[in-house]
Amino acid sequence: MxxxxxxxxxxxxxxxxxxxxxxxxxxxxxxxxxxxxxxxxxxxxxxxxxxxxxxxxxxxxxxxxxxxxxxxxxxxxxxxxxxxxxxxxxxxxxxMAQANAIPVAEYTLAAILLAGKNAFMLRETFTSSRGAPDPDRERRRDTLGNHHRRVGVIGASRVGRRLLELLRPLDFDVYLSDPYIGPSEATDLGAVLLSLDDLLRSSDIVTLHAPDLPQTRGMLDRRRLALIPDGATLINTSRGALIESDALTDELVSGRLSAVLDVTDPEPLPEDSPLYRLPNVFLTPHIAGSLxxxxxxxxxxxxxxxxxxxxxxxxxxxxxxxxxxxxx
The missing domain is CATH 3.40.50.720 (NAD(P)-binding Rossmann-like Domain)
Incomplete structure (x- = not known):
């Protein structure tokens, strides 16, 4: 211990x-x-x-x-x-994984709410410009907000279920993908059940809560990452190995997607990783769990x-x- x-x-x-x-x-x-x-x-x-x-x-x-x-x-x-x-x-x-799931779900909910406001990216542009007027301000505002924002939850794990509870009173459109869940149980959890590919195509914010198993490692590969709509945010508070690292880096370097990453593969990332410098990436050092x-x-x-x-x-x-x- x-x-x-x-x-x-x-x-x-x-x-x-x-x-x-x-x-x-x-x-x-x-x-x-x-x-x-x-x-x-x-x-x-x-x-x-x-x-x-x-x-x-x-x-x-x-x-x-x-x-x-x-x-x-x-x-x-x-x-x-x-x-x-x-x-x-x-x-x-x-x-005691159930107890440890609570702060992870809370962290994820906070990340979803801030992602819906594009707070992570806007904070970077605001601080780098020292508060100078933003010529794209009105255009940016048109894409902000959490009312009926589409959230895709991958995995009805302990964390996933707790997150679904936290999302229930809010005005999100929530989708769920989990091979062990049926449509009626997903409805009971406050979500619409979709296949993984359909969830990725349909979500503005995608959050990972699947276990790290041989069959789930790299489940978000290059093909599946490409299904996520332009401008969407990917949140990972589960395990870095669930996402194909090189493919994720390429998507984030291109600026097509944003990410909130509390876990990575490897962990920590190498010192020369571009993810440390990208304005569309919010990295934290594995703090979502109990501390x-x-x-x-x-x-x-x-x-x-x-x-x-x-x-x-x-x-x-x-x-x-x-x-x-x-x-x-």
Whole structure:
């Protein structure tokens, strides 16, 4: 676990709630299960709480933890932490990805609203001109606004669903593409279901919320990026690998599209990447997910799962082996 995040994930009030439910050694934070102190602790451990930076839980760890029955992951995806040995042992696994989805959806909503006003580009032109009169001001204003702006959401993931909730009371025309969703469920989520290609053709703003899986990597390739209308904005708060990097760079360098990118491929971009300098690209350093005081929301979610576990109730955010074929 990342030691820097520990006091934010589990501030005193959260640790106090945990201590009321289970015996916990808050001073023991493990970055290597092979350490003698970790091995001694594993021998009597019933429950593991993991997070970003946790070492993988493999067969050797499980052999050292004969009493272990559940793993609660105080972060998003369990990929890279939970190995096949965990599933074969039949352990309960839960991820706090739902809690982490909230700030990502909020960030994305803010990006959509600002993109609809073309705020990112106009800020660049306004500051570079030092406030001088804009000869294209009236023409630019004709293209601004969020009333019935067409927003395409790719992926009814945890983030995608939360974003759809946030969009519902606003005046957007919302489209959704997800191979696991039917038309009636999309309607219930407040969106019109479209194929991916049709969504790209139809949207003024496209936002990515698909998992990083072998079948989704590079899903927005050169052909699909070309389907997006001129002047549209592409938002990526998911994973950079979902977009073909060279094709995206070419589209953005041409000025045909704009982008809000919290994630890139690679991450960070090389120092000589033109995306750092383009006025139609708004880059942020992977900040959409839980940071600062948002991390305690994840700690609260862990405590709620512990309460269910202790009370003999089903976990609310359980992850199964089969889930990993379609979720992050």
């Amino acid at each position: 990342n030691l820097d995040n520990l006091p934010r994930l589990f501030p005193p009030r959260v640790l106090d709630r945990l201590r009321e439910l289970v015996d916990i050694d808050a001073c023991l934070v493990v970055s290597d299960f092979r350490h003698p102190e970790a091995a001694r602790a594993l021998a009597g451990t019933d429950l593991l709480i993991t997070s970003w930076g946790s070492p993988p839980i493999d067969q050797s760890v499980l052999e050292a933890a004969p009493r272990l029955r559940a793993i609660l992951h105080a972060a998003g995806t369990v990929r890279g932490y939970v190995t096949d040995a965990v599933w074969e042992r039949g352990l309960l696994v839960s991820s 600062g005081n948002e991390l305690s929301r994840i700690g609260d979610a862990v405590v709620a799962e512990v309460e269910r576990l202790v009370g003999g109730q089903p976990l609310q955010h359980q992850v199964t082996r089969s889930d990993l074929g379609r979720v992050a």
